[in-house]
Amino acid sequence: MAVHVWSVRSGWLAAGALSCMAVVGSGAAQAEAGASEVAEQGRYLAIAGDCGACHTRPDGGKAFAGGNAMMSPVGVIYATNITSSSTAGIGSYSEPQFARALREGIRRDGTHLYPSMPYTAYAKLSDADVHALYVYFTQSVQAVDEPPPVTRLPFPFNLRASMVIWNMLFLSTARFEPDPRRSAEWNRGAYLGEALGHCGDCHTPRNVLMAEQSRRQFSGTRVGGWYAPNITSDPVSGIGAWTRDELVEYFKTGALHGKAQAAGGMAEVVGNSLQYLTPEDLNALATYLLSVSPIRDQSDSRARDTWGAPVEHEAELRGRPTSAGSEQPEGNALYSGNCASCHQPTGAGTADSRYPALFHNSATGARHADNLIAAILFGVDREVGGSHTLMPRFDATSYVQPLNDTEVVTLANYVLHEFGNPSVQVTSDDVAAARSRGFAKWRVQLVDGLLIFAGVVLVTLGLWRLWRGRSTYP
Amino acid sequence: MSVRRFNNGDADADLVVVGSGVVGALIAEQLAGAQRSVLILEAGPRLDRAQVVENWRNLNFQQRVSSDYQSLYPQSPLATAPLEFPPNGYVLLTGKDGDSFHQGYIRAVGGTTWHWAASCWRHLPVDFRMRANYGVGRDWPISYSDLEPYYCRAEEAMGVSGPNDPAMQSPAERSRPYPNDMIPWAHGDTRVAQIVNPHGYRSVPIPQGRAVRPWKNRPACCGNNNCQPICPIGAMYNAIHTVQAAEAKGVTVLAESVVYAIDTDTNNRVTAVHWYDRNRQSHRATGRAFVIACNALETPRLLLMAANAQNPRGIANRSDQVGRNLMDHSGFHCTFLASEPLWLGRGPAQSSCLVGARDGAFRSEYSANKIILNNISRVGPATQQALKLGLTGTALREEIRRRTIHGVDLSISLEPLPAPQNRLTLSKTRHDGLGLPSPDINYELDDYVHRGYDAAAQQLRHIGDLFNAVEFEVTTSLNANNHMMGSTIMGFDPKDSVVDGDCRTHDHPNLWLPGGGPMPSASVVNSTLTMAALGLRCADSVQRALEHV
């Protein structure tokens, strides 16, 4: 991310700064230092809030220049350019305008943002933090004058005005209020989790109109081709059995040996955001998360990272023609030929855990097999601390071996039965669905809600016009 | 941009490529990217990586320890490739050194790079000028600098990791750094280099088609040491990666499609090729440009087989050089037990190589050599040896460990010169599953190679002493190294060469024969990168030619 302290394209801001320098003299140096501190604070907040996840294209895109194509069932939503460019970005925004976009989802020209922008979470941001973010984006982020593609969804999903009603129903404008009964550390963690990190965006189930269900906060839900699990403090359904140090380890590295690893969207969260947070902030976030109301799913009998043990079938496989690659492949052959090289015949992974064990692994022990299927189809891709972890994908674009639906189903069921939760089964429908959901940017499920919501709006509008029409008749 | 298919199974494309190995695949991918319709006809089947990996694990110990890297690969009964366990007799070898030419190659989608060590060497600049510099062999009609940009492109396409320190490069003349820095050495490579380098043997990192970080959706190399016979995880470059990339760009690949005949018009332009499908039905593919990239044995075999009225000696064979000048890095092995544990077998199969004798004035008298430190796990040979000693119990376990961690296997490559009597011809009596003539190969090496062997053997004795070697052995007959070259040789003169510097045939303006066949000099280094570079240079030539059609 290129960070320039003084951007010449910030319009009035630059003029103000220059006059500042000219007139104030040594005070300007202090003002500079002060301003750059605020900008630095804003930079940190932008990382904590993971703005780049949507606003910076992962394939070498310029920082915050937008253009990320988020596929949805109804069309493509493009992330906007939020660099300091006054033509293509937010360089011409005043601070109140910036705050309104961030917290209320309303652009400078009055149009509404789709809730794929998590303004419902950012609504909780403090004024000081919004200010710091504003300074950072308008003064430090290098201007990129290329406008990204404009989002044009087909009717009726282009009725952004429908967001007015959605916001009335679901947007709370309350700022974050610290809980006086809790420690400062807890409050910091709550602020990080709810306002900046917007964890609930993925981990909290949504209602039919795609708003977060606050009473089921963090209890887990599907996100694109993956499953954002229950991260409440419940020791069976959530992560209540983890220690604070374990959770911090997971945040910092994306992996907790013998328990879990971050993949899909969470790998991006760790790679783009969590790995850069201060130790104090990570501890605070962990403290908060481990206190969130436990939500138990009664069909969970044990924690998802406690299933399974080493088991191998070498003696059955050797010296007999393999069924891998045949019309009727068997699970043990598929596992041996495609997976055992790294995960070992016993599923124990390597001693250094860089290829993790498949037992005591939340991906195979969870009641929802989404993450196992997604890992097989799309792989695991995580860059943390300069080190790039990649489990290759096995979908149609695999450079190892593309696996068809029968192979994925058979393999997944073998892994679940041998190393994970043996009562979980997957079907080819699950796999086919994962393939089609998987290409979607994980946020996009939010747009599903617009399908329903637009219907509601149309009916409402229709009824309103009828009513209006009636009242004009004498 | 799409290949046209007809109801009778025939096809039409701008470019027809015969062979889906590294060379054919790279060319197809480039031309598809240039909006051309491209058809690849591959004689063999599609492979399933997991199946082949399991086939290896299910192969008996004796075959694995004898380096049988062929039996695990399924073959089409209509497209035979050589097998040795037991021999399938597909190739008949004659001549004084016929026994040194048992080549292994794969006829399947993706070709022979399914099993290789992924060693990606460049020729030296002088290798292109053997005649001019050393008075032996032939000169290439192009120079190293002509091919250098293509070497860079090939390294990028294959994801090569090589040393960016010029002191460790061979050659050091390069216009771009490697896509990735060298594969880091294990203890064995490091110790061997420390011991031999003060004596001028120059152990350098081998540039390899793999990376220790994820590379374009290929996983990082995990050092499972199985490069030959197959990389279980696809970290090593296999041409199937390029085939897949080509298919994503719209190339049509027809597997189990054996080309056997070639049509030419009155201008001797190629107009079509004919192929048999798996049901032995014949089909025709018409096109504007044709590339035959089946390796330096199958390409000349096809050209000779496809002789027609206009080209009675074979397609592209007015020079009578098709099939001649066959070369391989005929080589041998040196094994010993070192006096300190080297623990070879940790990491990829080949990571360091002694190139001190790769060049020098002596090349006017005898062959250069290179000495590869084989990093393949010694457990198998150690066990064979320990069992032969009749040991049991603890003594056996310790002996296997001792021989494994101290054991060294060096693979030495020599450089044959192109000779017209070293040639492939069509058998008059033996035929394959389709009734097409099987290949006969005659191979004789002269004193240039024998003196090179003697010089190398002396160097090896010295190296053995440096390690206080015990059970020091040098094989005395030469083995094949699967680097077939020379059989469609490149040159200025149509009277004594088959193709020009772009691998375009002298006889047919729209037929190219890239790969190992055009190479006029073998050098001592693995030929694949040079083949890939020639392929990319050929692709540029094809692209230019299609613009003028």
Added chain:
Amino acid sequence: MAYRNSVTLHRRRDVLALVPTAALCFWLRQTSLAADTVATPPDAFVLLSKLLTGFPDVNPELAIRLREALLNMVPATAQAVARLVPIGLRASDDSTLMITARDAGLGEAALAVIAAWYTGTVGSGAHTEVVAYADALMYRTVADGLAPPTYALGGAAWWVAAPPPAGVSPPMAGPAQPARRPARRGNPT
């Protein structure tokens, strides 16, 4: 992870610890031996295997497959193995076992059992049966520093770490080698 366990049975006294068990089995089996000259009871085969190979823990599933494969081989092998079993039960260590076996003309059979365990392949030449790959005992001798090929020992670049201590003495000069050795058929590069 059977094939990954590090070597533990180094010392003679560990082998001798088998003696009480062996003796017990011997006593139990004495009565059935007369009637059981050809069939080799699985437990006895496992015991024989442990002694011959020098490993205290052999994979029981593999033992079943290996025993079956041996019995399916040339009948002479099956009979020889059957005769080895009581010798194994009586022997106190592997050296004594081999001496007794050779005296009884069963040295080759004993080595065949050992070779099968170590290489994972039973038989040779035209008649072979593969019963193990990664579980072949030869890989266990160096499992602390090498994985059987096709398996990773660690993440990318794990091999740059120093290898483990040798744990064995260096090689000594052996008997003179034959002057000529033919090249292998397969191609290592």
